Amino acid sequence: MGRLADLWDPQGERHDVPTFLWRMAPDGLATRNQLVAQGLRPRGPAVAQVMWFSSKTPGVPRFARLYEIAGATPPRPRSPGQIAALAAALRARRTCPECGEVRPYCLPTSLGVCVPCADGFTAAA
Template structure:
């Protein structure tokens, strides 16, 4: 089957069960989840359409769901407990279990320890 952009044009949703537009041709007022996040918004409600495009990575067309910008709202603010929990989780990801130092970077999961400990350059604590 030849790859044609015309195959992706389905604004009534007859072929793809949901209104479908080629990349860059979606009507105004619709955005992908990533575009909404860049605007500081979160989608509310289900996807109303999709955008499709062809990629060299896959023989099948790729797609992204589209949400109405008018229904999107700002995310809920995090509670102090959520902020403390996230800070503790990040501190745990940066703490080396071997030397106990809190590093300014997250430790590699493949090594399980900080780079100096993995290389054997640590001094006795």
């Protein structure tokens, strides 16, 4: 397992970008997920990163890029064409190629068809 002291690099000398430990980043910086939770999107490059060790990747540090909150903006509104394309794509993911029914859930990719068709219980037409 690595050492936390190896990750701490607030001047960016070892990691080429200022690096902080988990929960020790200065105020005014946030990860992409934290910005999205606030209804914002990062604009511009990451200015720092946070690193930590995880049991999922023993000995290999994990990291998350940090962006300036002051530089973040609300997402751009989607055009009507983008909204229509997204609706069509999601409908395609719910349409069974075997029975043609539009299900209220996305079809499992492991089955390739809706659950009733995979189980052999298709409705009589």
